[in-house]
Amino acid sequence: DTAVSQTPKYLVTQMGNDKSIKCEQNLGHDTMYxxxxxxxxxxxxMFSYNNKELIINETVPNRFSPKSPDKAHLNLHINSLELGDSAVYFCASRIQGHNEQFFGPGTRLTVL
Amino acid sequence: AQSVTQPDIHITVSEGASLELRCNYSYGATPYLFWYVQSPGQGLQLLLKYFSGDTLVQGIKGFEAEFKRSQSSFNLRKPSVHWSDAAEYFCAVQGGGSNYKLTFGKGTLLTVNP
Incomplete structure (x- = not known):
C-alpha cells in the first residue's frame, strides 16, 4: 500500500530513557514533517526536512533529534525522556510544488 | 505569524441536523486552508482544502467549507450529520515559502446524539 507509515504505533517507556520513532513514506515525496x-x-x-535537509526547527528541545537517512525516511530520536514528552507524534509528507500533506497514523508515546 | 482560532471546543448535534464548525485564521497573504478530521485513536484525514478560486469548496463525506476573506473565516458545514461524523475536527492554515508548515487550531470535538 502507498502511505505514510510509522513505527511503533505505541511506545511506553520510563523517564530518562532514549527512544526512537521511525517514519517512512513510499509516495515519492521529498518533504517530511x-x-x-x-x-x-x-x-x-516540530521539524521539517526537504531532500534530507532540515528546513524547520520549531523551538524544540535539543533532546529531540530528527534524522533523515534518505528522502523516504524521517526518524525522530528523543534523549532523556521526560513526562511532558508524552504525546502522539505524527509524521507527514508532501511533494514539492504541492500543498497537501499526507499524515501517518501516529505514534502514541507514554513516559512513566 | 500565521494562526488559527476554532472558537468552539465542543459541539453536540443530533443525527440528521445541520452542522457548522467555525474557523478564523490570521495570515498576511492569501492563505492555504485545510480541514482535517481525526476519529478516536486515529490519524488525520483531509476533508477539504482551499487554495484559490471558488470560495465554496466541496470535500469528502458530504462536507463543504466557505472561504470568506472579509471575515478571515473558513467555516466547515454539513447539511445532515451522521453518527459516524463524531470526531475531532481541525482547521489549519499553511504558509508558503520553502516550508509549507501547517498551523492548526485547537480543534472542535463533535458529538452526535442519536
Whole structure:
C-alpha cells in the first residue's frame, strides 16, 4: 500500500530513557514533517526536512533529534525522556510544488 | 505569524441536523486552508482544502467549507450529520515559502446524539 507509515504505533517507556520513532513514506515525496499532538489534542509542527535537509526547527528541545537517512525516511530520536514528552507524534509528507500533506497514523508515546 | 482560532471546543448535534464548525485564521497573504478530521485513536484525514478560486469548496463525506476573506473565516458545514461524523475536527492554515508548515487550531470535538 502507498502511505505514510510509522513505527511503533505505541511506545511506553520510563523517564530518562532514549527512544526512537521511525517514519517512512513510499509516495515519492521529498518533504517530511514531524508534528506533536499533546494531551489537549493541540497539534504543533516540530521539524521539517526537504531532500534530507532540515528546513524547520520549531523551538524544540535539543533532546529531540530528527534524522533523515534518505528522502523516504524521517526518524525522530528523543534523549532523556521526560513526562511532558508524552504525546502522539505524527509524521507527514508532501511533494514539492504541492500543498497537501499526507499524515501517518501516529505514534502514541507514554513516559512513566 | 500565521494562526488559527476554532472558537468552539465542543459541539453536540443530533443525527440528521445541520452542522457548522467555525474557523478564523490570521495570515498576511492569501492563505492555504485545510480541514482535517481525526476519529478516536486515529490519524488525520483531509476533508477539504482551499487554495484559490471558488470560495465554496466541496470535500469528502458530504462536507463543504466557505472561504470568506472579509471575515478571515473558513467555516466547515454539513447539511445532515451522521453518527459516524463524531470526531475531532481541525482547521489549519499553511504558509508558503520553502516550508509549507501547517498551523492548526485547537480543534472542535463533535458529538452526535442519536
Amino acid at each position: 514531524w508534528y506533536k499532538q499533546d494531551s489537549k489534542k493541540f497539534l504543533k509542527i
